[in-house]
Amino acid sequence: MLKMADSKKLESFAKYSSLMKPLVSKFIAGNNIEEAIVPCEKLTEDGIQIALDFLGENTKSEEESENAVKSYINVLDNINSTKYPDRMNIAIKLTQCGLDLGDELAEKLYRKVLKHAKKSDTFVRIDMEGSAYTQRTINILEKVLKEYPNTGTVLQSYLYRTPDDAVKLTKLGSRIRIVKGAYLEPKEVAYSEKKDVDKSYIEISKYLMKNGNYPAIATHDESILYELLQFAKLEGIPKSAFELQMLYGIRKDLQYKYLHEGYNVRAYVPYGDSWYPYFTRRLAERPANLLFIMNNMFR
Ligand SMILES: Cc1cc2nc3c(=O)[nH]c(=O)nc-3n(C[C@H](O)[C@H](O)[C@H](O)COP(=O)(O)OP(=O)(O)OC[C@H]3O[C@@H](n4cnc5c(N)ncnc54)[C@H](O)[C@@H]3O)c2cc1C
Incomplete structure (x- = not known):
């Protein structure tokens, strides 16, 4: 993990170095929806579905949270003017809707997005954040x-509590993305x-594939995907019963491989200028990415 001082250095380096641009734009589709929709249109033409994420988290004021929600309403309208609106949905964070300012505000703003999305039958998924937010989410x-069946969330296999949450939310009819x-x-x-x-990822995924409500298996882990897809074949679970995300x-080759094998594949597409926390999580997952930056930072 990065030390605080390194993290600050990295942030300013990331923001101002032209060297960083290619790496940032590898993970982030654009600074605004107009830019982001361009690669999305291309992916949906090919048959890859999209979950659009307007980057931002931990808003500090009601106004900031309201603005994030306005941006999401705008995203929904943009989706509706694309060629394949039914191939796109959205992902949202409750701390973007003001969860740090209280559950009531977050619920109110999340409902605003849901209401707008329901008009076009667009699915809205709440991303799962740190464990301090799990129960509240x-x-x-x-x-x-009940009012908005067009929504669901994400569960994380590293949490001990997740098998119980998976059973509970499945019974309630929620769609679950497992990460x-x-x-x-x-x-x-x-x-x-x-x-x-x-191990936990595999067990929970198998449970969801057998019992869940169109679960999303979200990983780039090829050996896990191999095991899970073999499991689906043996159990007679049709390809249409789940999607891969x-x-x-990341691993565009795998995305197209599974698409061509007839699976539903969705790419999670983040955009916006608040990309720093998302970007650093991606770096932390892959030492090779981080090494590239560190080598160039301290020269
Ligand atoms: C669609 C989607 C939505 C997600 N939503 C959430 C969420 O709401 N909450 C949450 O906590 N987490 C979320 N995540 C992140 C997730 O928790 C993992 O941190 C991330 O997916 C890396 O784990 P992995 O399953 O790919 O397996 P890993 O074991 O980490 O990686 C397997 C292989 O994938 C490739 N890979 C993985 N990450 C990278 C990377 N950053 N750069 C390059 N190659 C990489 C490498 O080849 C690696 O060997 C999401 C992930 C996906 C795919």
Whole structure:
């Protein structure tokens, strides 16, 4: 993990160095929706579906949270003017809707997005953030699910609690995206060993593939995907019963491979100028990315 001082240096380096541009634009589709929609149109033409993420988290004022929601309404309108609107949905963070300012505000703003999305039957997924927000996120989701079946969330296999959450949310009819988890968590709540996170990922995914409501298997881990797709074949689970999700800019080859094999594939496409926290999570997942930057930073 990065030390605070390194992290600050990296942030200013990332923002001002032209060297960083290619790496940032590998993961981030553009500074605004007009830029981001261009690669999305190309991907959807090919058959890859999209989850659009307007970057931003931990808003500090009601106004900032309202503005984020306005941007999402704008995204929904943009989706509706594309050639394949049914191939696109959105991902949102509750801390972007003001969760740090209270559950009530976050629920109110999230409902605003849901109401607008429902008009065009667009699905809205709440991304899952650090474990301090897990229960609050699930509580809010539970409150809106009946009125808005066009929503769902994400569960992280590194959390010990996730098998129970998967059963509970499945029974409530929620769609679930299963991921390994991208935040630094204490060992009181999460596995720290990769092998345990992976084992948990496989078990929960199998449960969701058999019992879930169109789950999203979100990973770039080829050996896990191989095991899960073999499992689906053996269990007679049709390809249409789930989708595979990967991040924009990561393992594009795999995305197209599975698409051509007849699977539903969705790319998670982030855009916007608040890209720094998202970008550093991607760097932390892959030492090779980080090494590239560090080598150039301190020369
Ligand atoms: C669609 C999608 C949505 C997500 N939403 C959330 C969320 O809401 N909350 C959350 O906590 N996390 C989320 N994540 C992130 C997730 O938790 C993991 O941190 C991330 O997916 C890396 O784990 P992995 O499953 O790909 O497996 P890993 O074991 O980390 O990686 C497997 C292989 O994938 C490739 N790879 C993985 N990451 C990178 C990278 N950054 N750069 C280049 N190659 C890479 C490498 O080849 C690596 O060997 C999401 C991930 C995806 C794909």
